[in-house]
Amino acid sequence: MAWNGVVGRQVMNLLLQESTAITAVTRGPGSAALPDDVQAVSGDLFRPQWIEAALEGVEALQISPRATGPGLGELLRLAVRQGVQRVVLLSATTVEHPAGEARFAAQFQHAEDLVSSSGLDWTVLRLADFAANALAWAPQIRSGDVVRGAYGRAATSPIHETDIAAVAARALRGGVPPGSIHTLTAPQSLDQVEKVHLIGAALGRALSFRNSRRSTYARACSRKGCPRRSPTACSAPWPTTPTAPDPPPALWKNCWADPRAPSPTGHATTHPPSAADAPPIPTTPHSPHTKTGSPPMNLALWIAAGLLTAVALAGGISKTFIPKARLAAQHGGEWTQDASTGFIKTLGVLELLAAIGLTLPAVLDIAPVMVPVTAACWIALMVGAMITHGRLGQSRLVLLNTVYLALAIFIAWGRFGPWSFSS
Ligand SMILES: NC(=O)c1ccc[n+]([C@@H]2O[C@H](COP(=O)([O-])OP(=O)(O)OC[C@H]3O[C@@H](n4cnc5c(N)ncnc54)[C@H](OP(=O)(O)O)[C@@H]3O)[C@@H](O)[C@H]2O)c1
Numbered sequence: 001m002a003w004n005g006v007v008g009r010q011v012m013n014l015l016l017q018e019s020t021a022i023t024a025v026t027r028g029p030g031s032a033a034l035p036d037d038v039q040a041v042s043g044d045l046f047r048p049q050w051i052e053a054a055l056e057g058v059e060a061l062q063i064s065p066r067a068t069g070p071g072l073g074e075l076l077r078l079a080v081r082q083g084v085q086r087v088v089l090l091s092a093t094t095v096e097h098p099a100g101e102a103r104f105a106a107q108f109q110h111a112e113d114l115v116s117s118s119g120l121d122w123t124v125l126r127l128a129d130f131a132a133n134a135l136a137w138a139p140q141i142r143s144g145d146v147v148r149g150a151y152g153r154a155a156t157s158p159i160h161e162t163d164i165a166a167v168a169a170r171a172l173r174g175g176v177p178p179g180s181i182h183t184l185t186a187p188q189s190l191d192q193v194e195k196v197h198l199i200g201a202a203l204g205r206a207l208s209f210r211n212s213r214r215s216t217y218a219r220a221c222s223r224k225g226c227p228r229r230s231p232t233a234c235s236a237p238w239p240t241t242p243t244a245p246d247p248p249p250a251l252w253k254n255c256w257a258d259p260r261a262p263s264p265t266g267h268a269t270t271h272p273p274s275a276a277d278a279p280p281i282p283t284t285p286h287s288p289h290t291k292t293g294s295p296p297m298n299l300a301l302w303i304a305a306g307l308l309t310a311v312a313l314a315g316g317i318s319k320t321f322i323p324k325a326r327l328a329a330q331h332g333g334e335w336t337q338d339a340s341t342g343f344i345k346t347l348g349v350l351e352l353l354a355a356i357g358l359t360l361p362a363v364l365d366i367a368p369v370m371v372p373v374t375a376a377c378w379i380a381l382m383v384g385a386m387i388t389h390g391r392l393g394q395s396r397l398v399l400l401n402t403v404y405l406a407l408a409i410f411i412a413w414g415r416f417g418p419w420s421f422s423s
Pocket residue numbers: 002003004005006007008025026027028043044045046064065066067068069090091092093127128129130133
């Protein structure tokens with residue numbers, strides 16, 4: 001196993017409690033930081049032929065696809081040749097609940113395919129995002145009460161590493177039926193705003209999450225090595241993972257933001273459960289029970305913007321390109337008789353601009369704040385239209401304007417507020 005990973009360390013702790021012999025791989029110089037009874041092997045798992053000798057006498061392998069990279073197929077062949085019996089793969093929920101960059105899901109899927117066709121007894125653990133990922137916020141939390149990030153309402157069911165380790169350790173010992181796939185998530189779906197509040201509660205501080213602009217976040221992502229050509233994919237929301245329908249309570253004893261867990265300030269310590277304590281592993285697929293608040297509201301806002309765009313486009317084209325006399329002859333166009341051609345065409349151009357502003361900035365992720373700004377302008381336009389049609393006694397048109405006004409208020413509220421594009 002790659003012992004220096006978040007999960008690897010926890011699994012090693014559990015197996016050491018049971019005096020299980022461990023061989024740990026590291027690219028570093030080796031055993032300095034390891035307990036005496038762990039055999040350290042220095043090597044690069046991308047080139048597993050260099051560590052073949054270390055596989056002799058090994059009963060079970062724990063595989064991290066990130067650590068093995070393109071060397072996984074070769075590592076598995078060598079493992080079979082050296083008489084290894086079992087392999088436990090740390091995969092990800094993105095295989096079954098695609099989100100984020102497709103290449104990550106594809107890499108995990110490829111690793112699962114290699115493992116399941118290796119000839120070894122295999123167990124695949126599809127993991128939700130780790131509780132320890134929140135440690136990325138530690139520097140911000142040390143220096144203030146505000147955590148900045150993007151996609152504050154993107155939700156996952158983060159799982160504590162010691163829970164993963166308890167299941168992995170059991171699987172390594174052969175306590176899991178071979179040829180099985182297990183999705184491991186915590187029972188609670190949490191968005192980033194909620195996670196920060198929970199950390200604050202655990203620390204006794206009032207922490208809050210603040211959305212950065214998406215473009216700022218994408219730039220930060222690309223500085224960390226994401227491909228420049230796909231900054232939008234790079235900054236896509238974290239995967240929303242399902243929660244377990246009937247969580248076996250013992251499995252989730254290391255709750256997210258548990259004060260016992262490693263704290264973002266780095267002071268508290270964790271108490272890993274014994275592998276023998278590990279509860280029965282859920283073998284049935286979890287029902288996809290995702291956080292319901294975010295996507296429907298976001299979708300409703302997109303639909304509202306789409307409808308208003310269509311209305312603005314139709315109104316803009318007719319006012320800009322249809323002659324005044326023809327407009328005046330149409331039902332509802334009577335008001336144009338008393339208006340100058342210049343005024344009508346100006347209104348038409350404004351409506352065309354509104355059609356652009358209501359959707360394109362968000363679609364292209366260029367100044368998306370223009371969406372609610374346009375909606376606010378549309379509100380003013382509709383108030384004017386309602387007054388004009390009201391004076392002419394056109395109550396049906398006033399009603400129609402009221403509907404457009406309501407849509408615009410909805411968009412302005414949602415996109416300036418809780419469903420802002422910088423979330
Ligand atoms: N974080 C999440 O939310 C999440 C969610 C689902 C799945 N996963 C997956 O779960 C797995 C376990 O993650 P983890 O965070 O515990 O980290 P990990 O990838 O298992 O461990 C990281 C350690 O692996 C070692 N390593 C990396 N490349 C290596 C190489 N070429 N040869 C030898 N050793 C190498 C390094 O240790 P040395 O520096 O000592 O060499 C590194 O510190 C990963 O594959 C990850 O992609 C993560």
